[in-house]
Amino acid sequence: MLLKISQLSARVAGKAILNGIDLEVAAGEVHAIMGPNGSGKSTLAQVLAGREDYEVTGGSVSFEGRDLLAMAAEERARAGLFLGFQYPVEIPGVNNVYLLKAALNAKRKAAGEPEVDAYEFLGLVKEKMKLMQMSESFLTRGVNEGFSGGEKKRNEVLQMLVLEPKLAILDETDSGLDIDALKVVSKGVNSLRDPGRAVVLVTHYQRLLEYIVPDKVHVLSGGRILKSGDRSLALELERRGYDWVKESRVA
Amino acid sequence: MSSKSHDVEALIAQKYRHGFVTDIESDSLPPGLDEGVVAAISRKKREPQFLLDWRLKAFRHWQTMREPTWAHVHYKPIDYQDISYYSAPRAPADAPKSLDEVDPKLLATYAKLGIPLHERARLAGVAVDAVFDSVSVATTFKEKLAKAGVIFCSFSDAVHNHPALIEQYLGTVVPAGDNFFAALNSAVFSDGSFVYVPPGVRCPMELSTYFRINAAKTGQFERTLIIAAEGASVSYLEGCTAPMRDENQLHAAVVELVALDDAQIKYSTVQNWYPGDEHGVGGIYNFVTKRGECRGRNSKISWTQVETGSAITWKYPSCILKGENSIGEFYSVAVANNYQQADTGTKMIHIGRNTRSTIVSKGISAGHAENSYRGLVRILPSAAGARNFTQCDSLLMGSKCAAHTFPYMEVRNPTATVEHEASTSKIGEDQLFYCLQRGISAEDAVNMIVSGFCKVVFKELPMEFAVEAQNLLSVSLEGAVG
Numbered sequence: 001m002l003l004k005i006s007q008l009s010a011r012v013a014g015k016a017i018l019n020g021i022d023l024e025v026a027a028g029e030v031h032a033i034m035g036p037n038g039s040g041k042s043t044l045a046q047v048l049a050g051r052e053d054y055e056v057t058g059g060s061v062s063f064e065g066r067d068l069l070a071m072a073a074e075e076r077a078r079a080g081l082f083l084g085f086q087y088p089v090e091i092p093g094v095n096n097v098y099l100l101k102a103a104l105n106a107k108r109k110a111a112g113e114p115e116v117d118a119y120e121f122l123g124l125v126k127e128k129m130k131l132m133q134m135s136e137s138f139l140t141r142g143v144n145e146g147f148s149g150g151e152k153k154r155n156e157v158l159q160m161l162v163l164e165p166k167l168a169i170l171d172e173t174d175s176g177l178d179i180d181a182l183k184v185v186s187k188g189v190n191s192l193r194d195p196g197r198a199v200v201l202v203t204h205y206q207r208l209l210e211y212i213v214p215d216k217v218h219v220l221s222g223g224r225i226l227k228s229g230d231r232s233l234a235l236e237l238e239r240r241g242y243d244w245v246k247e248s249r250v251a
Numbered sequence: 252m253s254s255k256s257h258d259v260e261a262l263i264a265q266k267y268r269h270g271f272v273t274d275i276e277s278d279s280l281p282p283g284l285d286e287g288v289v290a291a292i293s294r295k296k297r298e299p300q301f302l303l304d305w306r307l308k309a310f311r312h313w314q315t316m317r318e319p320t321w322a323h324v325h326y327k328p329i330d331y332q333d334i335s336y337y338s339a340p341r342a343p344a345d346a347p348k349s350l351d352e353v354d355p356k357l358l359a360t361y362a363k364l365g366i367p368l369h370e371r372a373r374l375a376g377v378a379v380d381a382v383f384d385s386v387s388v389a390t391t392f393k394e395k396l397a398k399a400g401v402i403f404c405s406f407s408d409a410v411h412n413h414p415a416l417i418e419q420y421l422g423t424v425v426p427a428g429d430n431f432f433a434a435l436n437s438a439v440f441s442d443g444s445f446v447y448v449p450p451g452v453r454c455p456m457e458l459s460t461y462f463r464i465n466a467a468k469t470g471q472f473e474r475t476l477i478i479a480a481e482g483a484s485v486s487y488l489e490g491c492t493a494p495m496r497d498e499n500q501l502h503a504a505v506v507e508l509v510a511l512d513d514a515q516i517k518y519s520t521v522q523n524w525y526p527g528d529e530h531g532v533g534g535i536y537n538f539v540t541k542r543g544e545c546r547g548r549n550s551k552i553s554w555t556q557v558e559t560g561s562a563i564t565w566k567y568p569s570c571i572l573k574g575e576n577s578i579g580e581f582y583s584v585a586v587a588n589n590y591q592q593a594d595t596g597t598k599m600i601h602i603g604r605n606t607r608s609t610i611v612s613k614g615i616s617a618g619h620a621e622n623s624y625r626g627l628v629r630i631l632p633s634a635a636g637a638r639n640f641t642q643c644d645s646l647l648m649g650s651k652c653a654a655h656t657f658p659y660m661e662v663r664n665p666t667a668t669v670e671h672e673a674s675t676s677k678i679g680e681d682q683l684f685y686c687l688q689r690g691i692s693a694e695d696a697v698n699m700i701v702s703g704f705c706k707v708v709f710k711e712l713p714m715e716f717a718v719e720a721q722n723l724l725s726v727s728l729e730g731a732v733g
Contacts, residue, residue: 049688053680077690085688089681093703102699103689110690142703143685159689 001062002027002198003048003167008059009223010047017043019223020059025167028195032209032234033202035220036242041202042086044220045171049083050076063167077103078110082165084156086172086202091143096155097125099143100162107163128161131191133184149176157188168192169200174208186211206238219245279338284331286310289438292337296407296441301418309427309437316431322594323623323655324563326536334501336439336472392456399455401485402447406474409445416447420478424507424544424571432503432538432565436472440505443473448483448514457713459488475506479514481547486517486713500525502561504539512547512574519712520568523560529589529618534562541568542598545577545606553580554597555711562591567625569598572606572634579608582708587620587652596626596657601634601667610641613705616652623655630667637667645675646704648697 003025010018017040025031035041047054048061050073061068068076091099105115116124122139129138132154144152153173160168170189174182189199189212201212209217209231217233218225219242226245227233237245280291289310293303318329396403402413410417427437444460460475479485508516518541527534537560543552554568564587570579581597599608608628616622628639645654656673678700679685686696702709 051684073684073687074690074692077688083688085685089679089685091682091685091700091703093706094699099686099689099691099699102691102695103686106690106692106695163689 001025002064003068003200004062005048006060008044008047008061009057010043010054011057012043012054016057017054017223018047021220021223021225023218023225025198025200027166027198028193029215030193030199030201030212032214032217033200033220034204034206034217034234034237037204039220040223041220042171043223045083045086045169045200045202048076048169049073049081074106075110078107080107080166082160082163082168084153084160084168084170084173086175088144088147088152088156090145090147092145094143096141096143096145097122097139100125100159103159103163125158125162128158128188131161132158132188134158150178150181153177153185154181154188157185161188161192164192164197166196167198167200169202171202172204173201174203174205182208183211206234209234221246279335282333282335284334284336284439288336292439292441295337296410298410299414301414302410302421305422305427306438309434310439312428313431313434313438316428316434318431322565322625323621323657324565324592324594326563326592329501329536331435337441395455396458400449400452401454402445403458404445406440406443406445406476409476413445413447416478417445417476420476420507420509422507424509424542425505425540430540433505433540436474436503436505436540440472440474443475443504444477444489445475446477446485446487448479448485450480450511451482452480453483454485457486457488459490461490471500471502471504473504475504476509477507477516477518478509479511479516479550481511482513483511484515484517486519488519488521488713490521490523500534501536502538504541506539506541506568508541508543508552510543510545510547510550510552510574510577513549514547515551515553516543517553517555517713518543518568520554520556520558521712522556522558522564525562526560526591527562527589534591535560537561537564537566539564539566541566542571543569543579544571545574545579545603547577548574548603549576550574551578551580553578553582553711555580555582555708556584556595557705557708557712558583558585558593558595561593564591564593564595566595567597567627569600570608571600571602572608572637573602574606575603576605576607577603578606580711581608581610581612581626582711583612584615584705584708585612585622585624586615587617587622589618589620591618592621594623594625596624598627598629599639601628601630601637601639603634605636606634607637608639610639610643611707612641612643613708614643614645614654615648615701615704616645616654617648618652620652621655622653623657625657625659627659627661628669629661630664630669632663634664635666637664639667639669641669641671643671643673644704645673646678646701647675648678 001024005021005023008018008021009016021044033041043054047056056069063079063081101116101121108116134154144155147155156173173185177185201208201214214231217229217231219227219237221242280288286307289306290303293306393403425433428434446458448454477485477487508518510516525534545552552570556568558564568581572579579599583595585593585595587593596612597610599610601608610626612624614622614624622645624643626641628641630637641658643656647654654675658671660669662669682700683693683696686699687693
């Protein structure tokens with residue numbers, strides 16, 4: 001199992017957000033985690049990525065058999081865990097591609113590989129940028145500096161494609177995208193689908209799942225997974241709303 | 252944020268690489284200051300009468316002055332009688348005539364600092380004047396420069412070989428009684444660098460001075476005078492270091508720049524005086540007066556400074572824009588970590604018509620440091636069409652440091668344009684986490700974020716030194732955020 005989450009609980013600023021999450025993601029799968037605002041979706045993504053503001057109060061997470069929670073954020077990244085941020089930050093003056101190259105080299109170094117050849121790297125980035133329909137000006141701009149919401153999201157996916165993670169967690173990568181951008185982003189994500197990798201999509205909307213078809217759908221509410229199913233669950237959710245899940249759980 | 256900040260503090264650890272002491276025989280005056288000491292310094296340097304008179308006048312004026320207290324810095328009163336005002340490495344009888352005669356220990360000291368006075372300097376194509384405690388020990392490339400007509404020598408040499416130039420220009424930008432520290436310097440200054448670039452000459456190489464305080468209980472009071480005659484241009488860089496000592500040492504320098512018609516002077520500083528330890532013990536008090544005068548039309552003076560050292564920095568490199576269409580620039584990165592205090596900025600005094608000035612200040616604070624930007628833009632009634640642009644940004648690392656901005660503006664001509672932008676940001680936990688999540692180590696991430704923040708200033712530095720400045724910055728902030 002690529003990712004195995006057992007009874008994971010976490011809190012932030014003293015407030016319990018995750019209350020016993022169980023989730024298994026196998027290589028080759030795409031999972032969608034849906035749920036209302038405040039259900040803990042983003043917290044789950046951040047906890048998995050190793051954000052220290054969130055305190056893990058119980059449970060365990062294994063990633064390729066390793067104890068993920070014992071690893072520092074940068075080690076998790078180098079081991080192949082990627083988080084596509086809901087709100088990617090701007091880092092003024094730091095070149096977008098410079099950061100990406102540093103990231104790739106950090107990963108390669110951890111794997112005992114030599115640094116990437118600059119020429120080769122540029123070729124790779126340009127190829128992926130083409131796929132993401134990004135203009136070459138992104139090569140020279142600062143990290144997310146002055147990017148529109150949609151450009152930031154494309155940039156996240158670009159980074160993912162270059163870093164080729166084993167597990168990509170995409171936190172509301174679809175929010176704020178118009179339909180054309182959504183298609184581009186989806187194409188990018190789909191290009192990464194591979195028997196050796198998995199993707200976890202955190203999203204509010206069923207819409208994204210028309211383009212990136214998930215193997216499994218989970219409904220998160222109150223920091224727990226209330227219901228899991230296949231793609232049809234997402235459609236049913238859209239029809240009946242989240243309250244339906246909560247009610248059916250009570251019943 | 253809260254669970255992270257203890258790491259931030261735990262990792263704030265300063266490493267100062269230049270804190271060694273060179274064991275060298277020196278010829279010093281005992282601590283204390285009176286007219287006799289001033290005269291003794293002048294005598295040791297076999298100065299002409301006009302200079303002794305100038306020093307004594309400055310000293311008498313200094314005695315009537317009070318130490319300024321307006322800067323946002325705090326320190327125990329300085330006992331000016333407990334400082335030695337002159338310390339020179341004891342040279343065998345006469346001063347060295349060439350590098351070969353310079354004490355090898357001194358050369359080794361400069362090599363340790365990364366300032367090779369021999370071959371590497373030659374390769375780098377940078378002429379270096381090295382000032383050790385109170386005297387200038389060697390100036391490289393003297394002949395090559397002389398061929399171009401450029402005078403680059405120690406201040407003392409200039410006093411002997413070019414007294415007319417000294418008499419003509421000394422104190423014309425920073426008068427002897429300008430301020431408390433400038434007056435003190437005028438009375439007791441011991442050496443420094445002198446540059447004269449004749450009309451129409453582009454100085455063929457970067458000029459550079461390295462200052463080093465070595466002896467204990469010694470103050471360093473160097474004086475630099477740079478003159479670019481009509482149509483001349485020169486780029487000059489100074490670097491500074493000092494040993495680690497647990498008492499504070501005083502450095503009160505004066506720099507005067509004069510740019511005549513169509514002349515350009517670019518003055519860059521990489522200041523790395525010992526900042527004190529992580530508890531705020533020791534370090535250099537850096538009270539410096541730097542001022543340039545764009546005396547001629549279309550002249551330009553540009554200050555670039557990277558300030559990472561000193562326990563206290565009190566420094567406002569300024570431009571007096573007298574000539575029509577003259578340009579003043581100030582690009583600054585000031586880093587304060589641990590208990591360092593920096594109060595630095597600039598003054599742009601617009602006198603001539605259509606004068607322009609640009610101020611870009613980047614302050615970085617970490618640990619318990621206090622970092623203030625203080626700047627004055629004064630536009631006089633005569634400065635029709637003057638323009639200023641000011642941008643001050645502060646970056647905070649951790650939660651115990653502080654950044655302050657004190658911009659003063661006096662605009663007395665209605666046709667002038669003055670723009671001011673300011674920002675303060677905390678080194679984002681978000682930015683840091685973003686980098687970590689991409690697999691980049693905390694150390695690399697901080698360097699990257701800080702370099703990005705300082706980029707606009709670094710690109711103003713001469714190429715040879717931009718890398719050095721960047722390295723210095725990462726050493727100064729080593730472990731400042733984890």
